[in-house]
Amino acid sequence: MTKNLLLGQVLSFSGDPFRQGLEAAVHHTHGAIVIEGGKILDVGPADTIRPAHPTANVTDLGDKLLLPGFVDAHVHYPQTAIIASWGKRLIEWLNTYTFPEETRFGDPEYASEIASRYFDLTLSCGTTTVCSYATIHPESVTAFFEQAQSRGLRALTGKTCMDRNAPDGLRDTAQSAYNDSKALLNTWHGVDRLSYVITPRFSPTSSPDQLQALGALWAEHPDCLMQTHLSEQLDEIEWVKSLFPAAKDYLDTYEQFGLMGEKALFGHAIHLTPREIAQLSEHQSSLVHCPTSNMFIGSGLFDIGHAQHLPVGLATDTGGGSNFSMLRTMAASYEVGQLRGHSLHPAQLLWLATAGSAKALHLGDKIGTLAPGYEADIIALDLASTPAIAQRAARAETIWEQVFPTIMMGDDRAISGVWVNGKAI
Numbered sequence: 117m118t119k120n121l122l123l124g125q126v127l128s129f130s131g132d133p134f135r136q137g138l139e140a141a142v143h144h145t146h147g148a149i150v151i152e153g154g155k156i157l158d159v160g161p162a163d164t165i166r167p168a169h170p171t172a173n174v175t176d177l178g179d180k181l182l183l184p185g186f187v188d189a190h191v192h193y194p195q196t197a198i199i200a201s202w203g204k205r206l207i208e209w210l211n212t213y214t215f216p217e218e219t220r221f222g223d224p225e226y227a228s229e230i231a232s233r234y235f236d237l238t239l240s241c242g243t244t245t246v247c248s249y250a251t252i253h254p255e256s257v258t259a260f261f262e263q264a265q266s267r268g269l270r271a272l273t274g275k276t277c278m279d280r281n282a283p284d285g286l287r288d289t290a291q292s293a294y295n296d297s298k299a300l301l302n303t304w305h306g307v308d309r310l311s312y313v314i315t316p317r318f319s320p321t322s323s324p325d326q327l328q329a330l331g332a333l334w335a336e337h338p339d340c341l342m343q344t345h346l347s348e349q350l351d352e353i354e355w356v357k358s359l360f361p362a363a364k365d366y367l368d369t370y371e372q373f374g375l376m377g378e379k380a381l382f383g384h385a386i387h388l389t390p391r392e393i394a395q396l397s398e399h400q401s402s403l404v405h406c407p408t409s410n411m412f413i414g415s416g417l418f419d420i421g422h423a424q425h426l427p428v429g430l431a432t433d434t435g436g437g438s439n440f441s442m443l444r445t446m447a448a449s450y451e452v453g454q455l456r457g458h459s460l461h462p463a464q465l466l467w468l469a470t471a472g473s474a475k476a477l478h479l480g481d482k483i484g485t486l487a488p489g490y491e492a493d494i495i496a497l498d499l500a501s502t503p504a505i506a507q508r509a510a511r512a513e514t515i516w517e518q519v520f521p522t523i524m525m526g527d528d529r530a531i532s533g534v535w536v537n538g539k540a541i
């Protein structure tokens with residue numbers, strides 16, 4: 117089998133910098149990564165790795181920074197064409213922009229066109245895995261998986277279930293949500309690098325019967341992830357209270373139907389009660405931080421302190437989020453941290469966008485880390501991609517000082533190489 121050897125600076129994590137500090141980071145100024153058959157075979161300092169693989173094809177990337185491909189833990193690919201829509205808060209934003217666009221995804225051709233555009237945009241930003249919501253239409257799931265599969269990507273999605281408080285043409289039923297989700301799961305889950313995710317949009321758009329049906333489906337397929345939204349905006353929380361008067365809190369509207377556990381992913385999770393935090397901690401459910409979205413839609417400031425005791429992923433939340441780039445998302449995460457008294461270290465930001473998100477998606481043993489045996493999803497970051505960044509990075513004395521200007525000011529221009537499953541694209 118052909119071996120390919122990449123030379124450059126190499127940065128990855130052997131642990132979690134939120135819990136272990138900078139000890140968790142592994143950096144080689146002159147590093148090398150050996151790829152064989154889609155997997156990483158060897159990683160380390162170039163002067164030991166290179167002689168150990170004398171027949172490998174060598175690609176020298178100079179002082180570019182080789183990182184694991186970014187992992188975006190919560191997106192809505194069907195909202196690609198309505199990103200950056202002006203002036204609304206959550207419920208009005210869904211009704212004005214999102215729902216009319218999502219009604220179009222029953223058309224397989226349109227769904228394929230947007231899925232293809234979405235993957236092109238995110239790959240150009242260095243994102244090699246996304247966990248997406250689809251729409252209520254099974255066609256939207258098929259289009260996403262087909263486009264991901266043709267690119268060799270590891271990707272996750274599920275049919276977004278809604279049987280109330282959504283317009284005509286965008287509602288399923290409890291039974292059809294169960295049947296369609298089950299059929300899609302049986303077709304796609306575990307095929308190539310694809311995973312099916314059971315996906316009630318959020319409790320305001322699912323009746324108790326639908327939540328019950330999806331809880332039952334999850335109990336039948338406990339190896340699947342379950343994703344939904346939790347406590348994004350205060351108005352939304354009030355609405356949930358009025359729809360579920362007997363529930364203890366927002367989380368309980370999922371918990372009472374079996375939609376809670378270690379493999380649950382809760383997007384946003386900003387305004388949590390002490391009981392909710394205690395339950396999430398006990399079950400070790402994953403939270404997904406969507407900082408550009410939380411600011412763009414005016415939702416609030418996520419407490420990154422949760423990363424000390426819970427799995428936390430990072431996400432663009434396209435198109436409620438205002439950018440496809442995980443660099444821009446790390447910058448927003450830094451800014452939100454500052455407003456809540458946490459100055460996130462560049463190591464923590466990069467970990468959130470790679471291994472942290474992978475761990476939140478229960479893929480921490482497959483992607484998000486540059487180590488032997490991991491899937492070879494790799495990016496090369498240009499740490500001097502614009503004159504403004506280059507002049508600041510030129511003064512850097514450590515790798516962290518060198519990479520932070522790219523985190524704060526970088527975009528798709530900083531991505532100078534992307535490898536998916538070992539192949540350069």
Ligand SMILES: [Zn+2]
Pocket residue numbers: 190191192345383433436
């Ligand atoms: Zn979302």
